[in-house]
Amino acid sequence: MLVVDDDRTNRMMVTYRLEINGIHAVAAESGQQALGIMRTESFDVVLLDILMPQMDGYTTLELMKNDPALRDTPVVMISQLDEVDSVIRCLELGAEDYLPKPLNSLLLMARINGILLRKRLTDMEEDYDNQLGVLIEALNTAEKDAFDPESLNPVADRNDRLGECARTLQRIIPAVSRHGHP
Structure with a gap:
């Protein structure tokens, strides 16, 4: 996690x-x-203060969301500003959440854990999709008679239904190919 705040005490806390x-x-x-x-x-998450000299949190968030390498990183904005306009602006710029200072530890951890859970689920879904590919x-x-059963080893190593499917294909495709079935 990256904590961005110009105030040293806040960063440390x-x-x-x-x-x-x-x-x-x-x-x-x-x-x-x-x-x-x-x-x-x-x-996995960036905690970003809004009020900072030179480049404020709004600008930093905007630059992140316009950068293909950074745009998917969830950002939680933190600020002493407790104005609805500021919250709305952050969310419109792509922030995941907004927390007021001083930060409540329980609320901070609940929000971060929620974001991390969503990220883990998204990562799992992407991995599943890649393995399905x-x-x-x-x-x-196999349709072109160029099947290599070992190409499925990474998927076959899984202990779930996808792994079971890969192991079944490793057994069935060579048998079907040997017997000349389409």
Whole structure:
């Protein structure tokens, strides 16, 4: 997780809260520094302060959402600004959430855990889709008599229905090919 706040005390407090909850946190003191860090390291969530000198949180968020490498990183905006217009602006710019300062530790962790859960589910769905693509490719190669049963090993190693399907295809396709069935 990346914590971006120009106030050293706030950065340290939030980082500490995250660390005691088992979440590794990296701190940045400006939007510019945060963007540089994000271009070399990926983060599951970014906590981004709005009120910062030089480049404020709005601009940082906008630059993130316009960068294909960063746009999918969930951002939680944090600020002492408690104006509805500020919340709306952040959400319109693509923030996942908005939390007022001072941060409530329980609320912070609940929101972060919710975002991390959604991210894990999305990652699992992408992985499942990729593995399904491997199965489809194997079926396409079998149709052309170019099937290699070992091409399904990464999927067959799974302990779920997709793995079971891959193991079945590894058995059936060579048998069907040997007997000359279409």
